[in-house]
Amino acid sequence: MKITLKDIMNEQLWGQTILEVKQTLINYKKKGQIFFEESISQLEQQNTFEIYYFGRSNEKSTINAFPIPIQEFRLFNNQKENRKFINGYFTKYYGIDKNDERVQPSNYKLFVGTDFVWLYSNTI
Incomplete structure (x- = not known):
């Protein structure tokens, strides 16, 4: 917002x-x-x-950042698994499925808070 x-x-x-x-x-x-x-x-x-x-997205927000609870955050060795994991949280936060090639872990930067990790990008 x-x-x-x-x-x-x-x-x-x-x-x-x-x-x-x-x-x-x-x-x-x-x-x-x-x-x-x-x-x-x-x-x-x-x-x-x-x-x-962290609790919900706003319909007025630009779609380029979403949270993952710190205790659930992980990175996989496999890019396909990373994309699937990230897409699940993206979909949960925005209510839309971005299961495509643009949702790549390499497209995101990380901000690590004590309760949530935020993935953000201007490329989505």
């Missing part, structure tokens, strides 16, 4: 000041409960960025 720091501040759910909001976002990202690519410390209040929540 595309959002700005100003939008988050207006909701007053994660803090009232820009510093409180940024700190809360960083803490949730470290856990893997949310994901965003941007460096929050560099973001201005009006800059739009994409944020993903």
Whole structure:
């Protein structure tokens, strides 16, 4: 879901000041409960960025990141098994099946949080 720091501040759910909001976002990202690519410390209040929540995707989100619980995450020696494993979590998160050649482990970068691993890519 595309959002700005100003939008988050207006909701007053994660803090009232820009510093409180940024700190809360960083803490949730470290856990893997949310994901965003941007460096929050560099973001201005009006800059739009994409944020993903671990529990569910948002129909307004760009489809390029999804979580895997840290205790379930694994990589296989076989690319076919990796693709099948990754596709299962992609399908579970977005509700669509991307079982094709583009869903390759090599197309993704990893962000490892304490609770969730996020796979993300701009190539899907």
